[in-house]
Amino acid sequence: MARSALPAAPPAEDDSGASLVSFVVDSIVDGVMRGRYVPGQRLIAADLAEDYGVSRAPVREALHMLAGEGVVELVANRGARIRRLSVAELVDFLEFTEAICVLGVRLATSRMGQEEPRAEVIRHYDAVEEAWARRHARDFVVALYQYHIALNRIGGNRFLEFFYERPYIRFYTLLLADLVPGFNWDKYIDNYRLIHATILSGDSHTAVVHFASHIRWVLSNMRRSEAPA
Amino acid sequence: MARSALPAAPPAEDDSGASLVSFVVDSIVDGVMRGRYVPGQRLIAADLAEDYGVSRAPVREALHMLAGEGVVELVANRGARIRRLSVAELVDFLEFTEAICVLGVRLATSRMGQEEPRAEVIRHYDAVEEAWARRHARDFVVALYQYHIALNRIGGNRFLEFFYERPYIRFYTLLLADLVPGFNWDKYIDNYRLIHATILSGDSHTAVVHFASHIRWVLSNMRRSEAPA
DNA sequence: TTCGATGATTTTGTATGCAGGATTTGTGGC
DNA sequence: GCCACAAATCCTGCATACAAAATCATCGAA
Incomplete structure (x- = not known):
């Protein structure tokens, strides 16, 4: 069976009202769904920040939110990775x-x-x-x-x-x-x-x-x- | 029936290894369980930061994690409150x-x-x-x-x-x-x-x-x- | 008095700086 | 060639700064 893998949406222009955090959350979830991020993959805050054109603060908040959701796992001093399930x-x-x-x-x-x-x-x-x-x-x-x-x-x-x-x-x-x-x-x-x-x-x-x-x-x-x- | 309502644990002295974010998360969850925070109550990042002796950054990250967990609800530009259920x-x-x-x-x-x-x-x-x-x-x-x-x-x-x-x-x-x-x-x-x-x-x-x-x-x-x- | 406008204050959202713990790289000994 | 160890680099975690939005207080008019 086939499999799609498109790049994520652009960093958003003027969607004022929606916070950067929710934008990043949606982008990462979208990336997971499209296979851009695979289980176990490390998510480096600075890289994501650059990818999405924001600073590290909202990225970190998004990662914590996704950790709460169970999509991302956070390890102390070792950052975030996409949760991996056996x-x-x-x-x-x-x-x-x-x-x-x-x-x-x-x-x-x-x-x-x-x-x-x-x-x-x-x-x-x-x-x-x-x-x-x-x-x-x-x-x-x-x-x-x-x-x-x-x-x-x-x-x-x-x-x-x-x-x-x-x-x-x-x-x-x-x-x-x-x-x-x-x-x-x-x-x-x-x-x-x-x-x-x-x-x-x-x-x-x-x-x-x-x-x-x-x-x-x-x-x-x-x-x-x-x-x- | 009786009901307990003790203050939260002290801001932690030297529990190196555990991050401040997880400390704040645990503290807030504990506060909810003890009735210190009630559903609908607004959680002001700066206040929590002072209460727990940390800066606003880890507090915000903790709030986002709890929002992902469904304990806290975040509204854009209006901050966090304990989730209220009908x-x-x-x-x-x-x-x-x-x-x-x-x-x-x-x-x-x-x-x-x-x-x-x-x-x-x-x-x-x-x-x-x-x-x-x-x-x-x-x-x-x-x-x-x-x-x-x-x-x-x-x-x-x-x-x-x-x-x-x-x-x-x-x-x-x-x-x-x-x-x-x-x-x-x-x-x-x-x-x-x-x-x-x-x-x-x-x-x-x-x-x-x-x-x-x-x-x-x-x-x-x-x-x-x-x-x- | 009640309502709404207006300015002051609070609070959020985001960016940035920096110390310290990981990770990687480079080097020498076996 | 392979492993141990040290230096350099990277990255995280936290603190802080500042602009914009929301909230609150004050005041004046209906």
């Missing part, structure tokens, strides 16, 4: 998100009787299929992420929505995409077709069962691939 | 943590055959009963929090452990304690006695059912108390 940690993360997404799936499914939520879910799912048709791994994972975002928003639990949109969730989700090279993606999308259909049917219980079953299948594949690596 | 948001949060803790309960219960995990769970539960006996709301909630921390650690999912120890989880959990004044705490502890016994029995499924049932009871009480407020 396969084992990603397995744990996936097991964790299963619990989260199950809640989202359950809440959203119970609202499929209403017109607008239903249309929104369908719209987001179409984007998943579209990315799948293009065989673009990153876009596919991002579209699936957006699909779950939509489910969570529709579900109506604000904390769930807040949590799932945090950068480190996006980041870890993306890392999952780069994992398990020989993965059976055909079965993956088939699972989601079933899940999506069940969600639309409004049957919360079955939707959760299908979703949990899918995650368990992914987990078993990841655990298998863990041993050789 | 009852509705706390309801959502509790519904969310149910999903998380269910995972922890399930994983930990399946390890109750082993000696050390079992002893640790019992030890942490004893602390819960001890705080209950003292009728100290905050200590009680903190002990319950520590109990769940132990369950999560024993469960073996590192991400779950990592997540549940984040300051904002501690913070929101504490906010729950201040909620619902006329709460039926007797039923609350009774529920936990049952949950704890079931966890020790090693029956994952029943433990999860009891725990979920407890949370649903809490949620229904919170939702009821929501209307008048």
